[in-house]
Amino acid sequence: MDNRSGRFGHSGLLTDLYELTMAAGYVETHFDARATFELFVRNLPLRRNYLVAAGLEQALDFLEHVCFAADEIAYLRAHPLFQRIGRRFFDYLAGFRFSGDVWAMPEGTVFFPGEPLLRVTAPIADAQIVETCLLATLNFQTMIASKAARVVTAARGHSVIEFGTRRAHGIESGVLAARAAYIGGCQGTSNVMAGRRFGIPIFGTQAHSWIMAHESEEEAFRQFLDIYPHHAVLLVDTYDVHGAVEKIIAMGRRPRAVRLDSGDLAADSIWVRRRLDEAGWRDVEVFASGDLDEDRIAELLANGARIDGFGVGTALATSSDAPALGVIYKLVELERGGAVHNAAKFSEAKVTYPGRKQVFRVTGAGGKSAEDIIALEEEQFPGTEALLLPVMRGGKHILPATDLEEARRRCLSGLQRLPESVADLRAPLVLAGYPVRYSARLEELLGQVRRRVERAARI
Amino acid sequence: MDNRSGRFGHSGLLTDLYELTMAAGYVETHFDARATFELFVRNLPLRRNYLVAAGLEQALDFLEHVCFAADEIAYLRAHPLFQRIGRRFFDYLAGFRFSGDVWAMPEGTVFFPGEPLLRVTAPIADAQIVETCLLATLNFQTMIASKAARVVTAARGHSVIEFGTRRAHGIESGVLAARAAYIGGCQGTSNVMAGRRFGIPIFGTQAHSWIMAHESEEEAFRQFLDIYPHHAVLLVDTYDVHGAVEKIIAMGRRPRAVRLDSGDLAADSIWVRRRLDEAGWRDVEVFASGDLDEDRIAELLANGARIDGFGVGTALATSSDAPALGVIYKLVELERGGAVHNAAKFSEAKVTYPGRKQVFRVTGAGGKSAEDIIALEEEQFPGTEALLLPVMRGGKHILPATDLEEARRRCLSGLQRLPESVADLRAPLVLAGYPVRYSARLEELLGQVRRRVERAARI
Numbered sequence: 032m033d034n035r036s037g038r039f040g041h042s043g044l045l046t047d048l049y050e051l052t053m054a055a056g057y058v059e060t061h062f063d064a065r066a067t068f069e070l071f072v073r074n075l076p077l078r079r080n081y082l083v084a085a086g087l088e089q090a091l092d093f094l095e096h097v098c099f100a101a102d103e104i105a106y107l108r109a110h111p112l113f114q115r116i117g118r119r120f121f122d123y124l125a126g127f128r129f130s131g132d133v134w135a136m137p138e139g140t141v142f143f144p145g146e147p148l149l150r151v152t153a154p155i156a157d158a159q160i161v162e163t164c165l166l167a168t169l170n171f172q173t174m175i176a177s178k179a180a181r182v183v184t185a186a187r188g189h190s191v192i193e194f195g196t197r198r199a200h201g202i203e204s205g206v207l208a209a210r211a212a213y214i215g216g217c218q219g220t221s222n223v224m225a226g227r228r229f230g231i232p233i234f235g236t237q238a239h240s241w242i243m244a245h246e247s248e249e250e251a252f253r254q255f256l257d258i259y260p261h262h263a264v265l266l267v268d269t270y271d272v273h274g275a276v277e278k279i280i281a282m283g284r285r286p287r288a289v290r291l292d293s294g295d296l297a298a299d300s301i302w303v304r305r306r307l308d309e310a311g312w313r314d315v316e317v318f319a320s321g322d323l324d325e326d327r328i329a330e331l332l333a334n335g336a337r338i339d340g341f342g343v344g345t346a347l348a349t350s351s352d353a354p355a356l357g358v359i360y361k362l363v364e365l366e367r368g369g370a371v372h373n374a375a376k377f378s379e380a381k382v383t384y385p386g387r388k389q390v391f392r393v394t395g396a397g398g399k400s401a402e403d404i405i406a407l408e409e410e411q412f413p414g415t416e417a418l419l420l421p422v423m424r425g426g427k428h429i430l431p432a433t434d435l436e437e438a439r440r441r442c443l444s445g446l447q448r449l450p451e452s453v454a455d456l457r458a459p460l461v462l463a464g465y466p467v468r469y470s471a472r473l474e475e476l477l478g479q480v481r482r483r484v485e486r487a488a489r490i
Numbered sequence: 491m492d493n494r495s496g497r498f499g500h501s502g503l504l505t506d507l508y509e510l511t512m513a514a515g516y517v518e519t520h521f522d523a524r525a526t527f528e529l530f531v532r533n534l535p536l537r538r539n540y541l542v543a544a545g546l547e548q549a550l551d552f553l554e555h556v557c558f559a560a561d562e563i564a565y566l567r568a569h570p571l572f573q574r575i576g577r578r579f580f581d582y583l584a585g586f587r588f589s590g591d592v593w594a595m596p597e598g599t600v601f602f603p604g605e606p607l608l609r610v611t612a613p614i615a616d617a618q619i620v621e622t623c624l625l626a627t628l629n630f631q632t633m634i635a636s637k638a639a640r641v642v643t644a645a646r647g648h649s650v651i652e653f654g655t656r657r658a659h660g661i662e663s664g665v666l667a668a669r670a671a672y673i674g675g676c677q678g679t680s681n682v683m684a685g686r687r688f689g690i691p692i693f694g695t696q697a698h699s700w701i702m703a704h705e706s707e708e709e710a711f712r713q714f715l716d717i718y719p720h721h722a723v724l725l726v727d728t729y730d731v732h733g734a735v736e737k738i739i740a741m742g743r744r745p746r747a748v749r750l751d752s753g754d755l756a757a758d759s760i761w762v763r764r765r766l767d768e769a770g771w772r773d774v775e776v777f778a779s780g781d782l783d784e785d786r787i788a789e790l791l792a793n794g795a796r797i798d799g800f801g802v803g804t805a806l807a808t809s810s811d812a813p814a815l816g817v818i819y820k821l822v823e824l825e826r827g828g829a830v831h832n833a834a835k836f837s838e839a840k841v842t843y844p845g846r847k848q849v850f851r852v853t854g855a856g857g858k859s860a861e862d863i864i865a866l867e868e869e870q871f872p873g874t875e876a877l878l879l880p881v882m883r884g885g886k887h888i889l890p891a892t893d894l895e896e897a898r899r900r901c902l903s904g905l906q907r908l909p910e911s912v913a914d915l916r917a918p919l920v921l922a923g924y925p926v927r928y929s930a931r932l933e934e935l936l937g938q939v940r941r942r943v944e945r946a947a948r949i
Contacts, residue, residue, distance in 0.1 A: 039661065039662060039665055039683050039687070042683060044682040044683040044685075044686050045661050045664075045665070045681075045682075045683050046655075046681075046682055046683075047653070047655060047656070047680040047681065047682070047694060048680050048681075048682050048685075048692045048693060048694025049680065049694035049695050049696055049697055050694075050697075051682060051694065052694050052695070052696065052718065053696055053697060053699070053700050055717065056696075056700065056713060056714060056717050056718075059717055060713050060716075060717070062703070062713075064703065066699075066703065068699070093661075103686060106685075106686045107682075110692070111721070112694070112718065112721050115717070115718070115719070116717070155703060159697075159699065162656075163655050163656050163664075164661055166656035166657075167655055167656050167657070167658055167660060167661045167663075167664050168660065168661060170656065170657055171658070171659045171660045171663070172660075194506070196505075196506060196622050196626055197506070197621075197622050197625035197626050197629065198625075198626070198629055198814045198815070198816075199626055199630070199659065200630045200658065200659035200660070200663040200667070200808070200813075201626060201627065201630045201631075201659070201660070201662055201663045201666050202498070202504050202552075202623055202626045202627060202662075203498060203660055203661075203662035203663065204626075204630070204659040204660045204662065204663045205504075205622075205626050206498055206504070207660050208659070221506040221507050221508065222504075222505075222506065222507075223503040223504075223505055223506070223507050223510060223566075224498050224501060224503040224504050224505075226503075226507075226565075227503050227562060227565045228498065233507045233569070234507060235506060235507025235508035235509075235510065235511050235571070236508050236511070237508055237511065237512055237515075238508055238509075238512060238618075239821075239835060240512070240525075240527070240618065240820075240821040241512050241515065243821050243833045243835060244521070244523065244525065244614060244821060244824055244833070254515060254519050254521075255515060257519075258514065258515050258518055258519070258574070258575070259511065259515075259571065259574070260574070262570070262571050269835065270943070293840075345814045349659070349813045349814045350813075351813050351814055354659075354808045354809075354810050354813030355657045355804045355808045355810050356657070357657075361699075362698075362699040362702050362703060365703055374702045374703070376698060376702060376728065381752075484729070
């Protein structure tokens with residue numbers, strides 16, 4: 032087993048079975064083609080005006096290390112589905128290393144539907160095998176970073192700490208949610224592994240169990256203050272918020288902060304702030320948690336809550352109001368026998384534009400982003416910013432690993448550059464959509480492919 | 491690095507920081523106590539009448555192997571928060587092995603709010619450190635198994651295959667969602683790693699990209715049939731369902747099944763079934779996928795859809811209508827200095843019953859489950875079934891690993907034993923709640939603890 036590996040390694044088995052049945056098909060029929068697939072979303076989830084790219088580092092790490100162990104190949108070989116598949120395919124798996132080229136938006140990039148956030152060009156079987164893992168990785172972290180951006184926007188400069196590991200979809204999910212939330216603008220996480228592995232600031236207070244395990248609330252506070260004289264954040268809602276705060280003030284021991292986790296957070300925070308100020312403890316902060324999300328935070332601040340920082344759990348770590356993102360992986364070009372075929376799919380509601388694409392962002396008045404143009408890779412739009420960069424060539428990273436601080440800054444700067452109507456959390460989507468258009472050449476190419484497909488369908 | 495490990499190992503850092511600040515507090519203040527924590531949910535998520543326990547195997551695996559590596563301890567030691575923490579705590583971490591006892595409901599058990607699905611008794615610092623990982627693991631798989639049970643119920647005996655890895659919250663999440671969905675009654679998954687690791691049947695067809703990569707749809711079908719003469723499931727909606735099915739029939743090559751992935755699944759399936767039957771291909775199955783969930787499946791079957799099996803993705807792998815489960819971890823008992831203290835928490839809406847508990851299920855007429863009684867561990871209710879079993883003693887498994895087939899049968903049998911009003915997917919929750927009561931002794935103990943806490947609050 033591979034030491035760099037996850038619980039399930041960088042195994043090529045981390046895929047949907049149909050990727051392997053198709054790969055076997057391509058290998059067995061000597062279908063030698065180089066395919067380009069693009070990842071994008073067709074539509075924004077409800078209550079989202081934009082998305083924030085995240086997960087690229089984990090996606091590239093998978094591509095660089097994915098392989099099939101002998102026992103894994105034996106497992107496939109023994110499966111009835113593959114009983115007629117010859118040695119050629121299993122030899123291919125034994126030697127499998129992803130050898131493709133990848134272009135992608137750097138993590139933290141703000142982007143929109145239709146825009147490829149990643150593009151893979153590789154032998155078609157290779158490109159197919161890695162599809163599932165690329166999607167799972169990028170769908171998840173992009174979804175969380177996009178949610179975090181909303182929560183951070185709602186907090187209007189107050190800090191937001193990601194607290195959701197216990198409600199994340201498993202333990203790895205919790206660690207990566209913390210990472211994505213940081214890219215989306217959070218100040219830190221409660222997840223210690225995310226701190227250790229990614230250098231994200233970690234935050235922690237105390238639980239109700241600490242209070243309940245001690246003889247009295249006062250004893251629980253005193254012990255914690257003795258151990259953490261400069262860092263104690265005391266949880267004041269186990270029994271009664273007013274009583275707890277009065278006990279702390281009466282003790283004359285200044286904590287770093289107090290935490291409210293239930294009840295009327297607006298009213299309690301106003302009362303607590305006043306009492307702390309009266310005690311001369313203006314620097315003792317009020318921290319709030321308990322089923323918070325961007326709506327609750329906006330409401331609390333609108334109601335005059337005196338809260339310095341927010342701990343956000345479930346809503347952030349699961350993107351609970353939009354818990355899945357529809358990033359898809361579509362074939363856009365095929366090079367076979369020296370010819371290049373542009374692929375497109377036409378069905379009632381679904382059009383996929385063919386060709387290798389680039390996204391060009393136009394800056395308008397006041398430095399705001401004004402429009403995006405989705406165009407063919409080789410087109411030029413002087414004065415715009417090209418969002419996709421080359422990140423892997425021949426299966427090897429050609430950029431250093433993501434600098435999380437830089438990704439976070441990129442996100443925050445991208446959010447600042449959004450037109451106000453798009454950044455607004457309450458904006459009605461239909462009216463406020465950010466302008467994205469396809470280039471004239473891309474529309475023309477789509478028309479050509481459409482006519483070719485229609486001709487073929489008549490035959 | 492540990493070979494048995496996940497991407498993030500069985501590291502003790504897979505926890506919220508406050509677990510470690512509290513653990514340090516207990517160790518530093520020589521707070522020698524043995525604590526009992528119970529995991530339960532206070533309320534059912536929307537649209538759920540019951541839950542299905544899952545994730546125990548991964549939870550116990552974590553408990554059995556969790557430890558802190560030297561570099562992880564060095565990371566904590568260097569953190570400003572721990573600057574005043576002495577050697578005693580870091581030595582404790584260096585020697586850390588979970589040494590507690592655990593009782594739990596076997597995977598696949600149908601259960602209800604208030605009922606502990608797992609109970610931990612351990613030195614309080616140990617019990618605190620493992621909280622986060624236990625919650626993340628059990629919350630997630632229980633949520634997915636519970637969703638799967640609904641989807642499988644809606645399918646009324648037609649097979650349901652889990653297809654959601656690409657929309658799962660990361661790649662580990664996809665593998666474990668497949669496992670939990672199988673416990674909840676699915677027949678299999680598209681996730682190959684879940685097949686390899688857990689012995690779950692795997693299923694796969696072909697993607698639109700296979701069709702688009704070939705010169706023509708007919709050529710794409712023919713090649714696939716050549717390679718998989720007995721197993722080919724052909725995707726017929728890339729361009730036009732009727733055209734695709736007519737091509738297959740005209741070729742005279744019988745696939746195992748055809749798959750519909752878009753469009754009017756009810757109408758198309760009825761048409762496809764008729765054409766396949768006319769061709770004498772009664773054994774060729776019709777498989778459907780594409781944004782399915784229990785509501786869509788029930789609607790399709792109500793509208794006469796002729797579908798033999800359903801592939802369900804996003805809704806299953808993310809439990810998208812209820813993407814978080816509120817399993818919590820509450821202190822219920824503390825043994826310290828020879829005395830046993832029962833812990834309870836009182837706040838406006840939240841009562842936690844004290845004491846080590848057991849759940850007794852009463853069987854009524856026709857073998858149906860009639861009522862559950864939550865009682866103290868030592869109580870006896872002859873003729874009932876005790877749902878919690880001892881699973882770990884002194885940090886070691888005392889039961890073999892979960893037999894997934896048995897867990898799946900336990901779930902399906904538990905669902906069959908549910909009163910119809912509870913099993914019904916459309917049942918209004920308020921009217922249909924399954925009866926769960928607390929024993930008289932437990933109510934009495936709660937009263938005692940409540941009076942003690944009130945006295946203490948007045949002091």
